[in-house]
Amino acid sequence: QEVTLRLHQFLPAQANVPVQVLDVWADNVERDSGGRIKVERYASMALGGTPPELMDQVIDGIADVIWTVNGYTPGRFPRSEVFELPFMVSDARAASSALWQMYTEHMADTDFAEVKMLAMWVHGPGMFHTNSPVSRPLDLQGMKIRGGSRGVNDLLALTGAEAIGMPISGVPEGLSRGVLDGATMPWEVTTALRVSELVENHTEFEGPALYTLTFSLAMNPDVYAALPDDLKTVIDQNSGHDFSVFAGGTQADADGPARQLALDRGNTIVTVSEADAQEWTGLVSPLYAAWVADMEGRGIDGQALIDQAQQLMADYTPQ
Amino acid sequence: MTNLEIGIASFPALLVLIFLRVPIGLAMFIVGYAGLYLVTGSSGMALARLKSSAYSTFASYSLSIVPMFLLMGYFATLGGMSQAIFRAAAAFIGHRRGGIGMAAVASCAGFGAICGSSLATAATMGRVALPELRRFGYAGGISTAALAAGGTLGILIPPSVVLVIYAILAEQNIAKLFLAAIVPGILAAIGYMLAISVYVRLHPDRAGTAARVGWPERLRLLTGVWPVLAVFIAVVGGIYGGIFTPTEGAAVGALGTGLIAYFSGGLTGRTLMEAFASTGKSTAMIFFIVFGAAFYNGFLALTQVPQELSTWVVTQGLSPLMVLVVILLIYLALGCVMDSLSMILLTVPIFFPVMMSLDFGMTPEHVAIWFGILVLIVVEVGLITPPVGMNLFIINAMDRGTPMSQTYRAVLYFVASDIIRVALLVLFPAITLFLIP
Amino acid sequence: MVQQLHRLIYALAYGVAIIGGIVLSALILMICASIMGRTGATLLHSDLIGGAFPDTAARLLGLGIGAVKGDYELLESGMAFAVFAFLGLCQITSGHATVDVLTDRLPDRARRLLQMGIEIAFAAALVLIAVQLHDGLQTQMRRGSVTFLLQYPVWWSYAAAFVPAVFAAAVAVWMALVRTAEGLLGRPLIDPATGAHL
Ligand code: NA
Numbered sequence A: 001q002e003v004t005l006r007l008h009q010f011l012p013a014q015a016n017v018p019v020q021v022l023d024v025w026a027d028n029v030e031r032d033s034g035g036r037i038k039v040e041r042y043a044s045m046a047l048g049g050t051p052p053e054l055m056d057q058v059i060d061g062i063a064d065v066i067w068t069v070n071g072y073t074p075g076r077f078p079r080s081e082v083f084e085l086p087f088m089v090s091d092a093r094a095a096s097s098a099l100w101q102m103y104t105e106h107m108a109d110t111d112f113a114e115v116k117m118l119a120m121w122v123h124g125p126g127m128f129h130t131n132s133p134v135s136r137p138l139d140l141q142g143m144k145i146r147g148g149s150r151g152v153n154d155l156l157a158l159t160g161a162e163a164i165g166m167p168i169s170g171v172p173e174g175l176s177r178g179v180l181d182g183a184t185m186p187w188e189v190t191t192a193l194r195v196s197e198l199v200e201n202h203t204e205f206e207g208p209a210l211y212t213l214t215f216s217l218a219m220n221p222d223v224y225a226a227l228p229d230d231l232k233t234v235i236d237q238n239s240g241h242d243f244s245v246f247a248g249g250t251q252a253d254a255d256g257p258a259r260q261l262a263l264d265r266g267n268t269i270v271t272v273s274e275a276d277a278q279e280w281t282g283l284v285s286p287l288y289a290a291w292v293a294d295m296e297g298r299g300i301d302g303q304a305l306i307d308q309a310q311q312l313m314a315d316y317t318p319q
Numbered sequence B: 001m002t003n004l005e006i007g008i009a010s011f012p013a014l015l016v017l018i019f020l021r022v023p024i025g026l027a028m029f030i031v032g033y034a035g036l037y038l039v040t041g042s043s044g045m046a047l048a049r050l051k052s053s054a055y056s057t058f059a060s061y062s063l064s065i066v067p068m069f070l071l072m073g074y075f076a077t078l079g080g081m082s083q084a085i086f087r088a089a090a091a092f093i094g095h096r097r098g099g100i101g102m103a104a105v106a107s108c109a110g111f112g113a114i115c116g117s118s119l120a121t122a123a124t125m126g127r128v129a130l131p132e133l134r135r136f137g138y139a140g141g142i143s144t145a146a147l148a149a150g151g152t153l154g155i156l157i158p159p160s161v162v163l164v165i166y167a168i169l170a171e172q173n174i175a176k177l178f179l180a181a182i183v184p185g186i187l188a189a190i191g192y193m194l195a196i197s198v199y200v201r202l203h204p205d206r207a208g209t210a211a212r213v214g215w216p217e218r219l220r221l222l223t224g225v226w227p228v229l230a231v232f233i234a235v236v237g238g239i240y241g242g243i244f245t246p247t248e249g250a251a252v253g254a255l256g257t258g259l260i261a262y263f264s265g266g267l268t269g270r271t272l273m274e275a276f277a278s279t280g281k282s283t284a285m286i287f288f289i290v291f292g293a294a295f296y297n298g299f300l301a302l303t304q305v306p307q308e309l310s311t312w313v314v315t316q317g318l319s320p321l322m323v324l325v326v327i328l329l330i331y332l333a334l335g336c337v338m339d340s341l342s343m344i345l346l347t348v349p350i351f352f353p354v355m356m357s358l359d360f361g362m363t364p365e366h367v368a369i370w371f372g373i374l375v376l377i378v379v380e381v382g383l384i385t386p387p388v389g390m391n392l393f394i395i396n397a398m399d400r401g402t403p404m405s406q407t408y409r410a411v412l413y414f415v416a417s418d419i420i421r422v423a424l425l426v427l428f429p430a431i432t433l434f435l436i437p
Numbered sequence C: 001m002v003q004q005l006h007r008l009i010y011a012l013a014y015g016v017a018i019i020g021g022i023v024l025s026a027l028i029l030m031i032c033a034s035i036m037g038r039t040g041a042t043l044l045h046s047d048l049i050g051g052a053f054p055d056t057a058a059r060l061l062g063l064g065i066g067a068v069k070g071d072y073e074l075l076e077s078g079m080a081f082a083v084f085a086f087l088g089l090c091q092i093t094s095g096h097a098t099v100d101v102l103t104d105r106l107p108d109r110a111r112r113l114l115q116m117g118i119e120i121a122f123a124a125a126l127v128l129i130a131v132q133l134h135d136g137l138q139t140q141m142r143r144g145s146v147t148f149l150l151q152y153p154v155w156w157s158y159a160a161a162f163v164p165a166v167f168a169a170a171v172a173v174w175m176a177l178v179r180t181a182e183g184l185l186g187r188p189l190i191d192p193a194t195g196a197h198l
């Protein structure tokens, strides 16, 4: 063994993403390198710090590889936010593919210039999990909701809901103490946080999802540069577009069992049809406009990013 | 040296610094810094971590409960609540043999219900009850020992600062841990009262009794306790009743006791400043230890010591109960020289993974809560075990006439009751867990 | 001279800690206001109250009754400031937790030299923390992250914490100077710090 890579991330080692995505990546790298690379896995922020610090940790060399939610530092990766806009993404594989392509075209030298990006993906459809049923925006009035992203918080404000800014780890306690009436997250996350035991109503959307978050699996560029060429190849072959699509798809597929768990408990699942979703999507056009204006202030053509993301997702063909 | 060896060598290095009287937070920071240097070959990583680690340790929603509970304790004293509790308790049981001592323990338990710190409980109730104990003919040793032991109820009975720190380290639900601590906390109070009753039977000359107080007077004194009850119900009831989070509960408690202190005339500009200064000093001390521990633990994780240790323990084929007993004995030994918070911060990241890798036939959450309560108790025992017991020092310093050796001897009765209680809780996890769904 | 300067620095440290206490109190009041607003909004939306007095309820809600927006992030930012503000007083009163069993038996001179080394190390650590916090502040300014709800720049919180961090480092340097002088002269220059911490 020649090289040890420290992989640092915020979830417990036995959670879905570490087991089904990150361990797969690490095992593949170890195998393909013939044991010359060893990936030491540090779960639950074991090396210290808080989740929003992960990206700086990989830039500063505290970890060699990190996995993080880009939205933990709102405003820092403006171009990736296009996939976090409400009702933007329908399919995690298509969106992960589009995200990776737009990363290479627009973000590699800008938002993420300081890291060697290995993969970027989105999670399955983000949705409402609430103590009283929600099918129309009006239903949210006065409800205390922990929003999963900045875009969702803005949407919540428009519906008259109260956006509560607690960390995701506080959600189970918040729900059980009535500090929260609900939270937004994809199905997959509900198992670890036991959300289906704490609330009885879930609201899904046909077509574009309420929201998604984008993830980065990133490496320290100097560590990558210091690798011998054949080990660089090992990293490259296990990273990039295809791994991004695999990761997004795997994470979305984990939604199924979690959804079944809620059904088994007898919980109510409201599915808003694409026609009924008009009432929701109509609300968000000012949010899109505000985001485009915000991007313009940063010298970024936000509308072009939205158009390109939608085009790439529409063009996506499953392999 | 391999990384693992560096990690292992960091323990003796840390202990040497601590015994050289280097403040514990600073010692952990220095060893963590040097360790990161040795493992990575440069100080780059340590410096990079420092860019955000002090800030993000201090800017913590969960930890902010600590200064709020501390402030709540000061306000409670300023509001005269400590006196009210003791007077009521003494009126009810003071005429029995050992009754005043038991009343002191009971009022420590009562004050512990609105105070999150052992030392604050010991110091506060010491100020109130020590003169009374001496007035009723209690010998120096039993007076100081009873109050030092009673002080630990400040942590054992929720709210509890140390339990908050454990909850954060072990990623467990603070409210559930508080709930689990209630019965063991009450058992502790009963155990201490039994210890007093054994002591006064063996040494009848070392304790007197008060005159019996009539029921009208008892009831009158009991009404003086209502603010304490109101605050406890508001805070703890609010947390369990689903009105607010533990951090919010601490804020409500601080405001509530603050208002009571204000309307009772105890809170003036002068005393408010003193409360701020004392809370600030304790807060800075606690947060700096947390910062040093977080820094050290990041280094320790990098050396893989915690993982290797838990793997090693599991492959030894020891019975889980045996491992637990060994860990608790290590805590008792450490407790003879270290304070509880530092011990928790230093050891939980190492022992917690070990505990979670063993099969006790319970859910992981139950193991985590059970272990948390056991650790809480053994580290609190450390506060009253000679030679270094912070509570012993604080109370003994208030009673200049009593030599430390007398306090040491008398406190052994309370330590014995602690050990019996720990054994009960180890053998019957249900005592701790039956309230937890 | 040393005594007078020490008294001045102590007064400053005390004052800064009081400012920390005022910030802490403000945070406590904000949280209580947030709980009341949140509970009030829930009641006004409920069938019982909101249903019985719909106009009043709507008017009150229109006034913005509800949880304090961004209470979590405000609490975190404020706490970082408050803790750094408390650090100076803890430093000047030797309020940090220590283990004294062995050193109590040392002769005076050895104890003074030990104390000198410790205070120098502590000063070095706090200066390092302040310097690196400044580095972190600049990094945050460059990154442009904002908070989730109120969307104020994260570096504002770093900047707020940096001011008392520098003060705490300065107090630590002063204590290191005093203890060094004491160690070299072999006699105390200031009143031994008093006040047991709780
Ligand atoms: Na308590």
Ligand code: NA
Pocket: B335, B336, B337, B338, B381, B382, B383, B384, B385, B386, B387, B388, B389, B390
């Ligand atoms: Na001890």
